[in-house]
Amino acid sequence: MPSRIPRLFALLITGAILPAVSSPVHAFNPEEHKFLGDLGSERAAKVVRTAIGKQTLIKFDHKPGEVRVVVRGRIPKEARFKGSFAPRKAENEVKKPLLVWVGAADRSTGEWFTFGDLVSLYGDFRRIITCDANVANSDCRLMDPPQPLPANYDEQSFTSQRYKAMKDLAQGWNFWDAHRLSSQASAVAITNRGVIEGKNHRGAWSDEFYKIAKGNHWHFGPTALKWYVAMHRQAFFLMSKAAAAKNADDRQRLIWKALHYEGHALHSLTDLFAPGHVMVDRYETTHKLLSGNKQQNAPFPKWQANIWKTTFSGGRPGDRLLKKPVFRAVNKASDNDLNVITGPNSNTVRNARYESNFHNKFNAAGAEARNLKSGPNGPRFSSPQPHSSLPGVWRAFGDGNLYTYKKNRLLNPGQGKWAQAAVEDSIRSLFSGYQAVRQGGDPIKLSMAPALFDALADIPIEMRNVCVDNKKRPKRCFAPDGKKGTPSTFRWVSYAPMVLELLKLKTLRTMVMNELPNCTGRSAIKGPSSNILHEGCEQAWDRGRPSMSERLQAEAGR
Numbered sequence: 372m373p374s375r376i377p378r379l380f381a382l383l384i385t386g387a388i389l390p391a392v393s394s395p396v397h398a399f400n401p402e403e404h405k406f407l408g409d410l411g412s413e414r415a416a417k418v419v420r421t422a423i424g425k426q427t428l429i430k431f432d433h434k435p436g437e438v439r440v441v442v443r444g445r446i447p448k449e450a451r452f453k454g455s456f457a458p459r460k461a462e463n464e465v466k467k468p469l470l471v472w473v474g475a476a477d478r479s480t481g482e483w484f485t486f487g488d489l490v491s492l493y494g495d496f497r498r499i500i501t502c503d504a505n506v507a508n509s510d511c512r513l514m515d516p517p518q519p520l521p522a523n524y525d526e527q528s529f530t531s532q533r534y535k536a537m538k539d540l541a542q543g544w545n546f547w548d549a550h551r552l553s554s555q556a557s558a559v560a561i562t563n564r565g566v567i568e569g570k571n572h573r574g575a576w577s578d579e580f581y582k583i584a585k586g587n588h589w590h591f592g593p594t595a596l597k598w599y600v601a602m603h604r605q606a607f608f609l610m611s612k613a614a615a616a617k618n619a620d621d622r623q624r625l626i627w628k629a630l631h632y633e634g635h636a637l638h639s640l641t642d643l644f645a646p647g648h649v650m651v652d653r654y655e656t657t658h659k660l661l662s663g664n665k666q667q668n669a670p671f672p673k674w675q676a677n678i679w680k681t682t683f684s685g686g687r688p689g690d691r692l693l694k695k696p697v698f699r700a701v702n703k704a705s706d707n708d709l710n711v712i713t714g715p716n717s718n719t720v721r722n723a724r725y726e727s728n729f730h731n732k733f734n735a736a737g738a739e740a741r742n743l744k745s746g747p748n749g750p751r752f753s754s755p756q757p758h759s760s761l762p763g764v765w766r767a768f769g770d771g772n773l774y775t776y777k778k779n780r781l782l783n784p785g786q787g788k789w790a791q792a793a794v795e796d797s798i799r800s801l802f803s804g805y806q807a808v809r810q811g812g813d814p815i816k817l818s819m820a821p822a823l824f825d826a827l828a829d830i831p832i833e834m835r836n837v838c839v840d841n842k843k844r845p846k847r848c849f850a851p852d853g854k855k856g857t858p859s860t861f862r863w864v865s866y867a868p869m870v871l872e873l874l875k876l877k878t879l880r881t882m883v884m885n886e887l888p889n890c891t892g893r894s895a896i897k898g899p900s901s902n903i904l905h906e907g908c909e910q911a912w913d914r915g916r917p918s919m920s921e922r923l924q925a926e927a928g929r
Contacts, residue, residue: 418802426626439542459774459776471486491540493635494642596870645767692873780928804817833862847912851913889909
């Protein structure tokens with residue numbers, strides 16, 4: 372039996388599309404990310420409260436109307452995503468999510484956001500975090516004011532409007548595509564329209580969705596995994612500093628900052644529950660886009676590289692885990708802005724378009740998935756794991772389909788539950804680690820302990836019946852079902868070796884072979900005006916045709 376993941380750190384103490392640029396790609400809708408963050412944080416709240424007690428920058432309860440949660444009827448139909456998510460079952464309703472302050476550490480300016488808001492907004496609407504371990508950098512904001520400031524600029528009014536609109540965004544409003552909704556949406560929220568008499572530039576969030584989606588390589592495949600791990604370790608660094616802090620105010624601020632880093636990390640981790648994000652790799656295309664715009668040395672890419680290099684040789688899919696990962700603070704980026712308006716060449720545009728198509732088609736057709744806490748005979752560990760009641764194999768879809776219903780029948784039971792579990796386990800690991808350091812544990816050793824990465828055992832590690840054709844008898848699939856619907860053998864995902872290495876599961880690591888490929892647009896043979904895929908995903912499709920795609924099987928009740 373493979374070695375189990377240690378659950379207690381105490382054991383270690385004793386031993387768009389913008390024209391002519393590229394196609395934006397995102398996975399779950401903002402309200403889905405928010406829902407996962409809110410419900411996961413709610414379920415981890417007992418561990419958090421036990422570890423840190425009452426705080427001034429983190430809350431466990433809220434007054435009616437103080438914050439927003441994702442519930443049916445709260446997302447206006449005329450302005451939401453097609454297929455926008457809202458939970459149907461009472462067990463999926465968020466009641467008491469973790470609340471995190473956004474603004475100045477002394478609370479002179481700012482507002483309460485839910486932890487799910489942070490998971491939603493960091494990654495899709497915001498690249499950088501404005502605070503770090505440095506005491507001087509103690510404002511964790513989600514926005515920048517316009518620069519230069521317009522005449523008669525009112526910071527309080529601007530901040531209030533901006534935060535209101537951001538909460539709307541996290542709840543499911545598609546403000547970035549709101550030109551047709553100008554009579555309903557605030558000018559603060561409309562992409563490429565002005566903000567307070569001035570241009571909405573210098574990284575103001577409402578332009579950021581399309582800019583980020585054109586080059587969001589850290590949301591995909593092995594690069595997403597590396598981003599989660601490195602940012603989660605940076606959050607733990609802040610927690611370890613808090614554990615050692617003698618001053619209560621310093622301790623509270625460091626814990627608060629850690630939750631901002633954790634929210635950013637979990638956006639990428641929850642993306643990996645969508646098949647299109649498991650299968651697609653956007654690293655090369657993104658870096659061509661940055662290079663073509665002379666942005667590779669802009670503050671955000673440099674900050675991101677510094678985060679990765681604490682743990683890995685880099686963020687590329689092929690970059691390896693360092694033999695001696697670094698455990699230190701990474702200074703924040705000085706600016707959120709990134710100029711990716713102009714596409715550098717037609718190949719980059721073409722590749723991005725094909726990657727977008729791959730992403731959309733894999734998400735639509737779906738796949739079957741399982742993780743390291745599930746399997747054909749239950750958990751693959753020598754002792755019981757949490758979430759043992761969840762399905763061992765589940766259907767996975769993406770983009771507005773976290774909970775996919777046909778009439779009143781849920782087509783993908785398990786997907787949302789496991790994604791919530793990943794958020795819960797990730798937060799738990801941070802605060803369990805904090806307690807371990809408080810009890811004398813070595814933070815450097817703990818920063819690479821398998822228990823810190825417990826959430827990696829929740830994400831898809833194997834998939835089958837992974838198709839880009841959402842129809843009967845699709846031709847382009849990996850690990851397709853048999854003609855009579857006989858399930859195929861699972862194939863490991865491309866990031867599986869890294870997960871097993873981080874979790875120190877050496878026995879399983881030797882079993883990994885025939886991994887699923889990372890799909891890019893580099894082998895596309897049609898020009899950027901075509902929306903038809905004509906490529907083999909860097910690897911030939913598996914032989915045989917399944918009876919139908921996973922989505923059609925689910926819709927047929929199979």
